[in-house]
Amino acid sequence: MQRPNYLQGYFNPKQLKLPLSFDIKIPFDSEARTFDEVFRRIDLNKYIVAEPKVGRIGYNPVNMLKLILFCQMENITSLRDMAKAAQHDIRIMWLTDELKPSHQTISEFMKHRLKDSIEKLFYDLNQYIIDQEKIDTDRLYIDGTKIEANANKYKFIWKGSIEKFRDKLYKKISKQIKKLNDQYQEIGIIFPIYETYEVSYIENILKFLEREVEQTGISFVYGKGQRKKALQRDFEKISEYYIKVKEYNDTIDVIGPDRNSCARTDHDATFMRMKEDHMRNGQLKAGYNVQIGVSDEYIMHLDIFQERNDYQTFIPFLEGYRRAQGIYPKYPVADAGYGGLKNYRYLKDNQMELYQKYSMYRKETANQKYAQDPSRPVNFKKDEDGNFYDENKEKLTFLWKNKKGNDVYEVPSSKRRVEINEELWALQKEARENLQSELGIELRVERSIQVEGAFGIIKDQMRFRRFKRRGIQNVKFEFMLIAIGYNLAKFHNKKYRIVQ
Incomplete structure (x- = not known):
């Protein structure tokens, strides 16, 4: 039996079909809808440097900026991938009125018309999210990580x-x-x-x-x-x-x-010890110390440092936060790398609470025998005249004050020298009591979830483990774009998050 032919000879599967508007094709819960909702309320023109009056008229700068920011939200960071997405992604076509720039055009726009204003855009976007999400900015969870620079790891100075x-x-x-x-x-x-x-x-x-x-x-x-x-x-x-x-x-x-x-190929990069040690020999690699502050899962502040340890970055990081937000956070929560006399003094001077661990916090709280050891200088007795006595009730002799600001004493019989700093001990005791309180336990748990979770998403999910640009200002610009994309994606996900 012959089968009937249902195909019409005049039918062309490539012919134009309705609807002609991209708006109908984009679902209500699409990332593009959230993106458009946000930037309808933010004037993007004020973040774009004026175009030179010579030469041909360029692309619409607002649409160019939308293209870049939406690609960051979708974790499209390569310039060539951005240009390709502009040609094939209907969400980007709808947002940018079918703008199709080349990768060179996107690069020039970033370099000459966006780089100097990206920081203001980042903080204005954060202010919009703060207003919409009612974010508690009193709590700021701080942590840092080292990210490899775009430099030759074998050419160093x-x-x-x-x-x-x-x-x-x-x-x-x-x-x-x-x-x-x-x-x-x-x-x-x-x-x-x-x-x-x-x-x-x-x-x-x-x-x-x-x-x-x-x-x-x-x-x-x-x-x-x-x-x-x-x-x-x-x-x-x-x-x-x-x-x-x-x-x-x-x-x-x-x-x-x-x-x-x-590094010879990036003078701003410093050789640091990284967690990712692919050769397993403790090899130093050129990199930057990236510090972020997170509130309610959003990156509220970030900065790039050349310091190898986190302790020296704490004060300049919080000063940068104050310049950007206008206030200090009441509860800047950080791990053991940030606790110390200089940082504790700074926090007390600026009416911030001590919720930062210090180097021996874990041992002192987990090992009662160590904490109560009478041979530790912190447990020495002090009389009314200010004299210190060791575990054998022998009076200590004051020698001098060292460069760290500690008083150096000597036990006359054994000639053992000990360092005493009552101010540091008092501040450590306050921080220890704060961290062991009900609020302190909550803040410690939230810090490990939020700020370390943010780095986990950036490194593993977004696969950002090495900078593409060179120079500390260019590196900061690159990470600002990453943070903007992270916050926009987080805003969209929280908007449609299903609460069980």
């Missing part, structure tokens, strides 16, 4: 090595200046010899030798069989030393006083 080479060079310069003095002391010209030399001083010697070359009229010779005159050899040596001293000084200035290393 160590400050100690540069200083060692420079010291050796100073000795060579002294030797060369002594030779010059032997030649010119007959005419009354003597160059002082120092232990270290400024670039300007070597430059003055070089200028003197240049004048000598001009006055004598000698011509420099090079190559085999050519004998150089003494003046040419002196001039070349001093020129070489001048270039090397200037290079060493510039490199040390780039590293700065607070760092010991930098």
Whole structure:
């Protein structure tokens, strides 16, 4: 039996079909709907740098910004992937009026018209989320992580090595200046010899030798069989030393006083020990210390540091938060890497509560035998006259105050030296009592869930483990975009979150 033919000869499966509007094709719970709802209430024009008046008129800057931000929300971070999504994703077509820029255009827009205003956009968006979600900004959960820089891990500069080479060079310069003095002391010209030399001083010697070359009229010779005159050899040596001293000084200035290393391919990156050690040999890698503050699951503040430890970042991080939000958080909660005398003093001076662990917090709270050990200086007795007595009731002798600000005492019989800092102990006791209270337990649990959860999503779900840009300002811009995308996605997910 012959089967009937139901296909019509004039039917074309590629022909245009209704509906023609993308709006009908996008579901009510789409990410694009949430994105459009947010940015209908935020004027994006104020974050875009004015376009130069020369050349052709560019793409609509608001639509360009929408394209970039929505791609960040969808974890599309590659410029080529953004350009591809603009051509094929109907959500982006609907949001941007079918804008189809190239990846070079997106890059130029980011570099020249968005980079300088991204921070203001980030905090204004956060303020909108705060108003909509009624976020409790009194609680700020703080933590940091090290993210690898876009730098060659095998090309590094160590400050100690540069200083060692420079010291050796100073000795060579002294030797060369002594030779010059032997030649010119007959005419009354003597160059002082120092232990270290400024670039300007070597430059003055070089200028003197240049004048000598001009006055004598000698011509420099090079190559085999050519004998150089003494003046040419002196001039070349001093020129070489001048270039090397200037290079060493510039490199040390780039590293700065607070760092010991930098990467050759990204001078702002510092070599740090990372958790991701693929070679399992403790290899240092160039990276940045990324600090974030989270409230109610949203990243409220972030900053990028070159410091290898978290302790030194705590005060500048909170100062940045105050500049952005106008106030300090009442409960800045952090782990053991942030607790210390300087940070505790800062918190007390600015009316913030002590909910930061210190280095020995876990041992003191988990091991009662250790906490109550009479040989620990914190458990020494003190009389009315301010004298301290050890576990054997022997009076301690005060020696001096060390660089850390601790009072150094000595046990006369055993010559054992102990450090005592009553201010630090009192602040640690307050922090310990706060953390062990009902509120402190809640804050500790929330900190581990929220801020470490945020890093977990960024690193594992968003697969952001290495910066693409170089330079600390460019790195901060890149992570600001990541944080904006994270907050927008979180806002959308919480909006449609099903509460069981």
